[in-house]
Amino acid sequence: MVKNSTEDIKKEVVISIRGLFKSFGDLEVLKGIDLDVIKGENFVVLGRSGSGKSVLIKIIAGLLKPDLGLVNVLGLEVDKLNVKDLHALRLKMGFIFQSSALYDSMTIKENLEFSMIRNYKKKTAKEVNNAIEEVLDAVGLLEKINEMPSDLSGGQVKRIGIARTLIMRPEIMLYDEPTAGLDPITCTEINELINEVQRRYNTSSIIITHDLTCAKSTGHRIAMLQDGNFLKVGSFEEVFETEDIRIKSFFDYNFIQ
Amino acid sequence: MNIRKSATRIINILYLTLKKRRSGNDLFTKQIDSFFVDVYKIHQFLARFFKEVFQRPVEFREIVRQCFEVGFKSIPLITLTGFVIGIVFTKQSRPSLVSFGAASWLPSLIGIAFVRAIGPMVTALIAAGKVGSNIGAELASMKVTEQIDAMDVSAVNPFKFLVVTRVLATTIMLPVLMVYCTFVGLLGSYLNVHANELTSFITFIESAFSSISFIDIWSAVIRSFFYGFTIGIVGCYRGFHAINGTQGVGKAANRAVVFSMFLIFAEELVAVQITSWINSF
Numbered sequence: 001m002v003k004n005s006t007e008d009i010k011k012e013v014v015i016s017i018r019g020l021f022k023s024f025g026d027l028e029v030l031k032g033i034d035l036d037v038i039k040g041e042n043f044v045v046l047g048r049s050g051s052g053k054s055v056l057i058k059i060i061a062g063l064l065k066p067d068l069g070l071v072n073v074l075g076l077e078v079d080k081l082n083v084k085d086l087h088a089l090r091l092k093m094g095f096i097f098q099s100s101a102l103y104d105s106m107t108i109k110e111n112l113e114f115s116m117i118r119n120y121k122k123k124t125a126k127e128v129n130n131a132i133e134e135v136l137d138a139v140g141l142l143e144k145i146n147e148m149p150s151d152l153s154g155g156q157v158k159r160i161g162i163a164r165t166l167i168m169r170p171e172i173m174l175y176d177e178p179t180a181g182l183d184p185i186t187c188t189e190i191n192e193l194i195n196e197v198q199r200r201y202n203t204s205s206i207i208i209t210h211d212l213t214c215a216k217s218t219g220h221r222i223a224m225l226q227d228g229n230f231l232k233v234g235s236f237e238e239v240f241e242t243e244d245i246r247i248k249s250f251f252d253y254n255f256i257q
Numbered sequence: 258m259n260i261r262k263s264a265t266r267i268i269n270i271l272y273l274t275l276k277k278r279r280s281g282n283d284l285f286t287k288q289i290d291s292f293f294v295d296v297y298k299i300h301q302f303l304a305r306f307f308k309e310v311f312q313r314p315v316e317f318r319e320i321v322r323q324c325f326e327v328g329f330k331s332i333p334l335i336t337l338t339g340f341v342i343g344i345v346f347t348k349q350s351r352p353s354l355v356s357f358g359a360a361s362w363l364p365s366l367i368g369i370a371f372v373r374a375i376g377p378m379v380t381a382l383i384a385a386g387k388v389g390s391n392i393g394a395e396l397a398s399m400k401v402t403e404q405i406d407a408m409d410v411s412a413v414n415p416f417k418f419l420v421v422t423r424v425l426a427t428t429i430m431l432p433v434l435m436v437y438c439t440f441v442g443l444l445g446s447y448l449n450v451h452a453n454e455l456t457s458f459i460t461f462i463e464s465a466f467s468s469i470s471f472i473d474i475w476s477a478v479i480r481s482f483f484y485g486f487t488i489g490i491v492g493c494y495r496g497f498h499a500i501n502g503t504q505g506v507g508k509a510a511n512r513a514v515v516f517s518m519f520l521i522f523a524e525e526l527v528a529v530q531i532t533s534w535i536n537s538f
Contacts (some may be wrong), residue, residue: 101406115413118412
């Protein structure tokens with residue numbers, strides 16, 4: 001599996017963030033983040049728990065409001081959009097939650113069709129079914145179509161979470177800790193799936209993780225987030241070989257783990 | 258100008274006092290603060306409901322599904338409670354009426370009691386316990402497991418799908434359940450009366466409804482609409498604003514029941530005053 005290098009990707013910025021600040025009460029989480037995500041790349045944000053990684057993508061998805069700064073997604077300023085425009089933008093974004101957040105009272109099929117039948121009302125039942133079967137096939141879980149989320153394993157839940165976003169054909173994927181709580185083999189499968197999704201659907205992704213294997217195998221570029229700011233942005237090797245003691249300690253700790 | 262300055266100064270002092278209290282450890286003042294914050298938030302929630310209930314799209318299938326959940330699934334509990342209350346109330350009232358030589362008034366007493374008070378109140382309290390806690394816990398669970406956020410990011414309005422449908426379902430189904438509860442209660446009462454006096458069912462019903470006015474029936478139906486709305490909106494509000502993981506789910510369910518019961522009693526007091534006032538004309 002060979003990933004595209006950053007140089008191969010046409011340099012069209014799909015997500016642009018400038019001077020992003022966010023705090024909760026007295027706790028300053030993000031302190032002036034600048035970020036550009038290029039079309040077709042997997043951008044990994046590495047960092048310890050509580051460093052503000054999830055807050056960053058929730059701001060990008062419009063789930064949280066920034067205190068200060070510009071968040072531009074596909075040419076639109078997220079925090080200035082009205083509800084209708086924000087919904088239109090969200091149709092172009094896929095958000096995979098850490099817990100996958102599948103609707104546990106619905107079957108897998110109902111989970112997948114939930115957004116599609118409400119946002120694309122002109123689609124026929126056959127078209128919706130075809131789309132469901134296609135994405136379930138893409139994540140290798142076609143046989144689970146009529147099961148409930150509680151019947152699935154952790155890895156399968158993650159796959160269905162990815163399938164649920166893929167069905168809307170998003171241009172941007174936001175992964176929140178996609179390999180958290182999974183065994184090493186399932187982690188590898190999920191990492192491969194993330195790369196497969198990027199290749200097959202030509203998505204641009206932000207992957208939030210503290211898993212170095214995930215970062216190395218999926219990321220075209222890596223950013224190390226700590227103390228509310230990116231300490232270093234570059235390829236995995238560039239970040240890994242830095243002399244910054246804070247980054248080195250994070251890497252050393254993860255290797256020991 | 259001086260009045261404006263004074264007003265600004267008073268507001269600033271109040272704000273600083275409130276802020277100072279919030280940072281302190283005084284549990285009582287914190288609870289008072291959170292009460293007012295709740296009142297403000299619930300008004301926002303209500304405003305959002307009335308804004309979205311009239312907007313398209315209408316989640317018709319989900320409304321029907323919720324009506325089934327609220328209505329059909331409450332029938333066993335309503336049947337049992339209404340029936341038992343009918344029997345017990347009749348059995349307890351009989352000796353007093355017999356001692357006054359007024360045993361023949363028993364069906365009328367039961368009719369008035371059930372239509373004016375017991376039917377609507379019992380239905381509302383049971384629904385607050387069963388349906389309100391269910392809604393509170395379900396939405397809170399969805400909130401803490403990020404399912405509500407997942408709906409939001411998939412461009413589906415979670416308020417419309419989860420809140421509007423449930424509130425409409427409780428508002429529609431409570432009057433239906435109230436009518437059913439009253440009927441079952443009267444049936445239970447009839448069995449007790451029949452066992453003692455061999456009264457026919459027709460005679461019992463005629464006698465029970467002889468003292469009931471049109472206003473009494475409509476008052477009960479309208480009150481049930483309000484109780485249903487209260488149960489739905491409070492349950493949804495508590496669930497939608499749940500925090501602190503699984504502990505928050507339990508709290509949301511508990512608060513949904515307590516707060517909706519409190520409001521139901523308050524509404525009942527107001528409704529009784531209004532009905533008495535209308536009846537006086």
